[in-house]
Amino acid sequence: MSLVFFNSYSRQKEPFETLEKGVVRMYNCGPTVWGRQHVGNFRAFLFADTLRRWLQVRGFEVRQVMNITDVGHLVADAEEGDDKIQVQALKEGKSPIEIAEAYTQLFLADLKALGCLPAMANPRATAHIDDMLAIIGALEKKGYAYRAGPAGENVYFDVSRFPRYGKLSGNRVEDLVAGARVDVREEKRHPADFALWKSDPKHLMKWPSAYGEHGFPGWHIECSAMARALLGDQLDIHTGGEDNVFPHHECEIAQSEALTDKPFALFWLHTRFLTVDGGKMGKSLGNVYTLDDVRARGFDERTLRYALIRGHYRSPLDFTWKVMEECKSALAGLDEMVSVLEQGGLESAADAGTELVRAADTAFFDSMDDDLNVPQALGALFALRQDVIQRKIGGAEAVQLVRELLTTAHTALGILPATDSAGDAAIEAKLEERHTAKAARDFATADRIRKELEADGIVLQDVPGGKTLWRRA
Numbered sequence: 476m477s478l479v480f481f482n483s484y485s486r487q488k489e490p491f492e493t494l495e496k497g498v499v500r501m502y503n504c505g506p507t508v509w510g511r512q513h514v515g516n517f518r519a520f521l522f523a524d525t526l527r528r529w530l531q532v533r534g535f536e537v538r539q540v541m542n543i544t545d546v547g548h549l550v551a552d553a554e555e556g557d558d559k560i561q562v563q564a565l566k567e568g569k570s571p572i573e574i575a576e577a578y579t580q581l582f583l584a585d586l587k588a589l590g591c592l593p594a595m596a597n598p599r600a601t602a603h604i605d606d607m608l609a610i611i612g613a614l615e616k617k618g619y620a621y622r623a624g625p626a627g628e629n630v631y632f633d634v635s636r637f638p639r640y641g642k643l644s645g646n647r648v649e650d651l652v653a654g655a656r657v658d659v660r661e662e663k664r665h666p667a668d669f670a671l672w673k674s675d676p677k678h679l680m681k682w683p684s685a686y687g688e689h690g691f692p693g694w695h696i697e698c699s700a701m702a703r704a705l706l707g708d709q710l711d712i713h714t715g716g717e718d719n720v721f722p723h724h725e726c727e728i729a730q731s732e733a734l735t736d737k738p739f740a741l742f743w744l745h746t747r748f749l750t751v752d753g754g755k756m757g758k759s760l761g762n763v764y765t766l767d768d769v770r771a772r773g774f775d776e777r778t779l780r781y782a783l784i785r786g787h788y789r790s791p792l793d794f795t796w797k798v799m800e801e802c803k804s805a806l807a808g809l810d811e812m813v814s815v816l817e818q819g820g821l822e823s824a825a826d827a828g829t830e831l832v833r834a835a836d837t838a839f840f841d842s843m844d845d846d847l848n849v850p851q852a853l854g855a856l857f858a859l860r861q862d863v864i865q866r867k868i869g870g871a872e873a874v875q876l877v878r879e880l881l882t883t884a885h886t887a888l889g890i891l892p893a894t895d896s897a898g899d900a901a902i903e904a905k906l907e908e909r910h911t912a913k914a915a916r917d918f919a920t921a922d923r924i925r926k927e928l929e930a931d932g933i934v935l936q937d938v939p940g941g942k943t944l945w946r947r948a
């Protein structure tokens with residue numbers, strides 16, 4: 476079976492292809508750092524990590540960019556109103572930069588604790604203002620953007636000039652007009668036009684530009700600009716939560732494609748919301764849980780990772796403390812499989828069960844290849860667990876096959892325990908570093924890492940498809 480993904484843009488599964496052979500340029504919409512990220516946010520970020528891991532298992536070099544929105548994201552994703560970061564800064568009595576930096580560091584630490592591999596870059600929007608202004612200027616020249624306001628200090632994208640506007644979200648411009656609020660800014664040519672650059676002397680973070688002294692970017696132009704600055708005009712994959720489809724991603728497409736006249740992203744992948752206790756999360760409900768809340772309840776990061784990746788990313792998923800208990804038990808079951816494998820004497824038992832392992836291997840790979848069907852892939856692992864625990868597996872060959880599958884499963888999902896064969900964070904990190912060095916043709920570094928691991932008794936084996944297996948000598 477070949478790798479397929481459900482493309483939100485075409486609303487169907489499509490065989491995965493990339494612009495450049497063997498390379499995936501992937502942009503993940505990252506957090507707006509006005510507060511600590513909660514379990515719901517992490518569902519989308521863990522999906523991005525699992526996707527990246529599987530692409531690497533499949534031999535791709537993944538150039539992953541996950542941005543940090545530190546300005547311009549207004550409350551309720553609206554076109555008008557307060558900047559989320561500014562609101563929090565005033566609340567905490569700090570500067571917006573202090574707020575953004577503090578929550579960025581917490582976010583990156585949480586990602587690491589949850590076993591996410593570091594992205595190639597985590598660009599901050601405030602570091603790419605010039606890139607945004609360059610695109611806005613070019614869109615103006617091409618007639619897609621116009622200035623409004625008494626001094627031409629606000630710049631809008633003219634959606635009537637971009638006929639594909641609405642294709643991703645299924646919104647029709649006529650309906651957007653009919654549904655527009657009556658207090659919509661009259662300075663817009665069209666009620667559905669969206670802001671690229673806004674002026675507000677009271678905004679705490681602001682930059683001088685051709686449009687005046689006190690401007691700041693719209694949220695959407697930030698992602699178009701950061702993606703282009705780090706990955707080029709076109710992406711292979713763009714991800715985000717389902718709430719990003721409209722207006723955020725619709726607007727990104729309009730900006731980027733109007734600029735370059737090329738498709739912005741070949742694949743759009745969107746994660747469904749996480750519900751908590753069967754419903755919405757809300758501050759007033761007291762169920763906006765962070766990683767610290769999870770720890771305070773006695774659960775580790777691995778259990779949270781498992782709880783958030785175990786469902787299919789396009790299906791609803793519910794988070795409860797009872798589910799966390801179940802996930803803890805499920806992981807204990809996988810740990811038991813590994814300990815029976817390593818200490819249960821299976822290797823010296825009579826040859827048995829290679830066909831069972833091969834079936835699990837095929838099921839695991841087919842499931843992951845089929846639009847990252849993690850629940851089905853986990854099903855294959857739990858079936859294999861039964862076979863191992865019931866000692867239907869025996870002999871060196873069968874045990875070795877199980878080890879190889881568990882190594883792949885750990886690389887892909889990051890939830891198996893550290894053992895002789897299946898996973899160890901420090902070793903995985905070194906392998907990742909070596910993979911990056913090789914991709915950059917820095918063979919001296921790649922060689923040095925291999926030698927360091929060998930000195931620690933870790934033997935590497937590069938296999939076709941760009942994978943590296945490892946074991947202790």
Ligand SMILES: [Zn+2]
Binds near residue numbers: 505
């Ligand atoms: Zn974005």
